[in-house]
Amino acid sequence: MQVSMTVNGSEVSGDVEPRTLLVHFIRENLRLTGTHVGCETSYCGACTIHVDGTPVKSCTMLAVQANGANITTVEGLADGDNLHPVQEGFWERHGLQCGFCTPGMIMSASALLAENDNPSEDEIRHGIEGNLCRCTGYHNIVRSIEYAAAKMRGEEPAPPDWTQDFEGATA
Amino acid sequence: MYPRSFEYVAPSSLDEALAALNDHPGAKVMTGGMSLIPLMKLRLFSPPLVVDIGRVPGLDSIADGNGHIAIGALVRHAATASSDAVASGAAALAQAARLTGDVQVRNRGTTCGALAHADVAADQPAAALALGATMVARSAGGEREIAADDFFVDALTSALEPNEILVEVRVPKAGAGTGSAYDKLGRRGGRSDYAVAGAAAMVTMDGGSVSAARVALTGVGTKPTLATATADALVGTDGSADAIKAAAQHAAEGVTVLEDLYGSVEYKTHLAQVYAARALEAAIAAAG
Numbered sequence: 001m002q003v004s005m006t007v008n009g010s011e012v013s014g015d016v017e018p019r020t021l022l023v024h025f026i027r028e029n030l031r032l033t034g035t036h037v038g039c040e041t042s043y044c045g046a047c048t049i050h051v052d053g054t055p056v057k058s059c060t061m062l063a064v065q066a067n068g069a070n071i072t073t074v075e076g077l078a079d080g081d082n083l084h085p086v087q088e089g090f091w092e093r094h095g096l097q098c099g100f101c102t103p104g105m106i107m108s109a110s111a112l113l114a115e116n117d118n119p120s121e122d123e124i125r126h127g128i129e130g131n132l133c134r135c136t137g138y139h140n141i142v143r144s145i146e147y148a149a150a151k152m153r154g155e156e157p158a159p160p161d162w163t164q165d166f167e168g169a170t171a
Numbered sequence: 172m173y174p175r176s177f178e179y180v181a182p183s184s185l186d187e188a189l190a191a192l193n194d195h196p197g198a199k200v201m202t203g204g205m206s207l208i209p210l211m212k213l214r215l216f217s218p219p220l221v222v223d224i225g226r227v228p229g230l231d232s233i234a235d236g237n238g239h240i241a242i243g244a245l246v247r248h249a250a251t252a253s254s255d256a257v258a259s260g261a262a263a264l265a266q267a268a269r270l271t272g273d274v275q276v277r278n279r280g281t282t283c284g285a286l287a288h289a290d291v292a293a294d295q296p297a298a299a300l301a302l303g304a305t306m307v308a309r310s311a312g313g314e315r316e317i318a319a320d321d322f323f324v325d326a327l328t329s330a331l332e333p334n335e336i337l338v339e340v341r342v343p344k345a346g347a348g349t350g351s352a353y354d355k356l357g358r359r360g361g362r363s364d365y366a367v368a369g370a371a372a373m374v375t376m377d378g379g380s381v382s383a384a385r386v387a388l389t390g391v392g393t394k395p396t397l398a399t400a401t402a403d404a405l406v407g408t409d410g411s412a413d414a415i416k417a418a419a420q421h422a423a424e425g426v427t428v429l430e431d432l433y434g435s436v437e438y439k440t441h442l443a444q445v446y447a448a449r450a451l452e453a454a455i456a457a458a459g
Contacts, residue, residue, distance in 0.1 A: 001179065017176065018176075018177055018178065018179030018221065019173050019174045019175070019176055019177060019211075020173075021173070021208075021212075040172045040212065041172075041209055041212070041213070042205065042208075042209050042275075042276065045273070045275060048275055054249075054278040055274060055275050055278060056275050056278050056279050057275045057276070057279075060204065060205060060208045060209060060212075060279070061204065061208070061279065062179070062204065062208070062223075064179055064181070064223075065181075065204065065223060065225060067181075108274060108275070111274075112274075126274075127274060128274075129273045129274060129363060130272075130273030130274045130275040130276065
């Protein structure tokens with residue numbers, strides 16, 4: 001079947017089987033391999049992209065369902081050489097170790113902050129509930145998103161407090 | 172992980188979709204695909220034709236009507252969860268939608284899809300049952316209404332015929348003195364993921380006593396089930412914490428509780444009592 005959609009601002013099209021998953025169309029047809037394939041069972045969120053502005057799991061969507069949609073992948077977040085604040089936050093606050101979950105985490109976080117640029121820690125943790133990380137324990141991911149939120153509010157992010165426990169208590 | 176090959180149509184009208192279902196036995200309706208696509212990828216289910224109704228106009232609204240709230244086939248979990256009309260008129264359903272899946276799943280999956288899928292541990296079926304919802308099923312031959320009490324037949328089995336589409340669920344709006352609530356223990360702890368066990372409750376208070384109650388359990392058996400013994404025990408009481416606790420002890424009475432990967436019969440029976448009590452407490456508080 002013929003599909004066409006807008007991906008990161010560019011019109012793209014392709015000929016796919018109905019069973020072609022959107023994540024495979026993005027990775028294999030478009031060669032945008034920033035979007036990762038993790039669990040393939042809709043749990044891990046490594047394949048998260050934005051479809052018409054909302055984060056969804058591209059391993060659980062058919063390419064044909066995205067016909068006509070406006071899609072953003074992790075490759076489309078940065079503005080030229082300027083990283084998106086969430087990308088910058090992951091860099092500055094050590095938000096990744098192996099990096100496998102990172103594209104999905106960044107897409108979920110950027111969607112969260114687009115709606116609410118001043119989320120509580122609780123809201124951040126619930127905002128990434130659909131993304132699993134097996135390295136970091138999530139602490140630095142939350143710090144990275146807090147960094148990005150401050151940047152998006154036009155504030156200078158507070159210096160990192162690496163002694164801070166996830167409940168907010170200090171060690 | 173690819174599904175087996177299948178044919179795909181995305182009709183632009185309901186009549187076209189219903190005709191496709193009529194003409195192709197074994198065809199399956201898809202809205203968001205959050206339940207269907209994983210099943211197809213795992214090759215547990217391989218329909219020859221998928222009828223994607225995601226592009227059918229007119230099915231994506233929540234109508235705050237006279238006496239009931241009508242939720243169309245394409246209303247996503249996120250929309251049900253954030254709807255003021257649902258939150259004020261059918262709180263248990265809004266709460267259940269908020270606890271369905273995760274952010275990404277709620278952005279794609281639909282309330283009607285979750286009802287039609289009838290997972291044994293899903294959230295919104297229990298809420299729809301406790302609230303006494305009505306399912307509106309359409310086929311090429313016409314339309315019929317199915318009470319929630321008759322809709323959930325067995326594991327992953329609803330009363331829908333293969334050629335029918337659940338076009339709308341109608342949820343009665345809570346009147347004065349009526350409140351509802353949903354709560355669960357999730358498989359990943361807290362309230363995350365499908366329910367190990369959960370309960371929805373709707374309670375009407377009249378002059379300081381409980382005049383009507385409905386409690387529905389999820390996760391404990393093969394389908395969402397009314398805990399009638401608990402509801403019966405609560406009616407006529409003052410709805411106090413002691414009355415709730417006493418009534419909730421009967422939650423699993425007459426219910427076939429089944430063991431699964433997440434708990435034994437004893438544990439699930441215990442959770443049914445705990446969550447029936449929690450849902451009742453919240454429903455009574457909301458009833459004012």
